[in-house]
Amino acid sequence: MSLAYDFDTPVRAVQTSRSVACNETLDLMERMGVRLVFAKDEEVYGQDEAADLIYRVVKGAVRTSRLMSDGRRQIGDFHYQGDLFGLECGDTHAFSAEALGDCVILMVKRSALRASGAAESLDRLIWDTTVRDLRRAQEHVMLLGRKTACERVASFLLNLSDNADDDAIDLPMGRQDMADYLGLTIETVSRMLTQLQGSSVVEFTCARKFRVRNPAALARLAD
Amino acid sequence: MSLAYDFDTPVRAVQTSRSVACNETLDLMERMGVRLVFAKDEEVYGQDEAADLIYRVVKGAVRTSRLMSDGRRQIGDFHYQGDLFGLECGDTHAFSAEALGDCVILMVKRSALRASGAAESLDRLIWDTTVRDLRRAQEHVMLLGRKTACERVASFLLNLSDNADDDAIDLPMGRQDMADYLGLTIETVSRMLTQLQGSSVVEFTCARKFRVRNPAALARLAD
């Protein structure tokens, strides 16, 4: 990782409904924080590390993951441009975070932000993010506990398409990352993608770019 | 469900490390709240219902669950005596909650509690509970995504034994509930229990009561 150049991509607000106070905190983060550039697969923070920083994806995307002793990996979530992450709420991180591709991360000490008189708005921001993380984790539990391979992949593509503004959606992660998020193997993910493409539900222009051809069918498959 | 009689079982504090202020909120809940008795499988609240109450398990245990359109069920979590639950943080519940067996639930309107001058301490309580829920959900994701049937069952028994004060631990839920929590079928759960018992890791006196005979082995199997 390395210090970011003056690399000012415009960043959408995390959520349009967010209060003005929270956007002020985001601005404060911009001014007080440090920007770092991470290369693909570089670690932003590690499992069991102390958790006193707040992170924000300025550009690119990040995964949080956890390894079992024998190397099996589970990805907890993906974080995209504008997302806050790393508020694991304990004193240490239960998951590690790595860059999916080259990306720019803004990070600020929580205590410094709080000291700058933004305490209330900061709390609100942390609360909103934690609630979002909990909801997503619960959805993830549903997916992993009771959905078939096909449903998992369909759900995943559907989520991506819901959040995408463009019609041609690109996958910021490789098949292995998808598999480790969905509790499957790369081969199974690949087969399901082929199958979804074969039934004209989605269409892949290349391995990392797709468009939804039949949204209703995709939603039905995702259940 | 019916109004509880004067049924005052002593209730442990939710967490020993909790601040005095929070215990005061718990006391306030006791005084302001309504106690209701629920029979086995009775619904405490439903999926998509409004979420403006706080619930606390006074006696018994509760499950939160979610159904798919075709009837597949996933249990999100179990809540035991002393636990707060139902703070799903949105305006409606993403999961429903049902009694595992006969139980007593204390419930209070969030707004009423806040109006009683306990706002700060209430926020703390809600925060702590939400953080605990998030951590548990993340652990659950790991279990469902990457653990084998045997590891899932072992993890489950290990968790129960960690929280139990007694040596003889009793399961408040049936096999179907375990299965729906672990993302398995009752048959598989039953087979794994038999297997764990066969290898002298645990011992079942009856279907709902067990003791750990080899804690190290159980921990190793749970990974």
Add this chain to the structure above:
DNA sequence: CGTCATCTTGATTACGCTCAAGCTCCGTGG
């Protein structure tokens, strides 16, 4: 003591994993 729900066990099936090739795409250097 009988009845019914719950749990266990057995036999078979199927979904997704493993192992093993091939293929595609993309960057690199000739």
Add this chain to the structure above:
DNA sequence: CCACGGAGCTTGAGCGTAATCAAGATGACG
């Protein structure tokens, strides 16, 4: 510009774990 190399992706064949289907056994309760 094209040939080469390698990582990432796809496809195929066979296998294994957990699901399904189907009986029994156990146990709780009237």
